[in-house]
Amino acid sequence: MRTFKSQAHKALKKSRLLANRIGFTGFAAIASLVMSGVLLYSAKSILDKEGRKPSSEVPMELSIGKISLPSGSHFKKFENVMIRVSFGETPSEVIEFFREKPLTLLPNQSQNLDLSLELAEKWTEQNKAIFRVEIVQLGFVEQVLLRCKTAATELSSYNRSFTCSHPKENAAILSYRLGTKGSQPVSKTAVAKID
Secondary structure, three states: HHHHHHHHHHHHHHHHHHHHHHHHHHHHHHHHHHHHHHHHHHHHHHHOOOOOOOOOOOOOEEEEEEEEOOOOOOOEEEEEEEEEEEEOHHHEEEEHHHHHOEEEOOEEEEEEEEEEEOOOOHHHHHHEEEEEEEEEEOOOEEEEEEEEEEEOOOOOOOEEEEEEOOOOOOOOOOEEEEOOOOOOOOOEEEOOOOO
């Protein structure tokens, strides 16, 4: 703290010397600039001490909450399924969950998945993210049973929950959230676009 005070004191001395040359109005303008700088510097140091990051650096997180198989769904059961998440307009990054231990769900069953994935910076370029969440049936040939595509813009102020259902059904099959890491959804649930 002493170094901060000594820097401020030196700046004030220099501004007084300059004020003798340029008059009171010039001195007031320079003093105002110096004080603004001091206040900004002190605010930044306080935030740094508390360990906060600027909002542009706060990590984003994709959380997949629940998978359900509603009764009356055209899917008779989910057997040997995994969850696949891919990023980009033409998916270049793919993350898979439950490939080694696939899920099985019968009608009218649900399972909390509680999966979280921190979004890499390359997936959130220009303050937007495009990603797909898929339910994939494993076998000799993998089959995508359900694909939900989300294009999110203005990520720095983003914190939303989504549900995904079959295009001919109303009941949600998959629920997920996109927001700042560790935060809770603050807006109403949106419906993801079905590919």
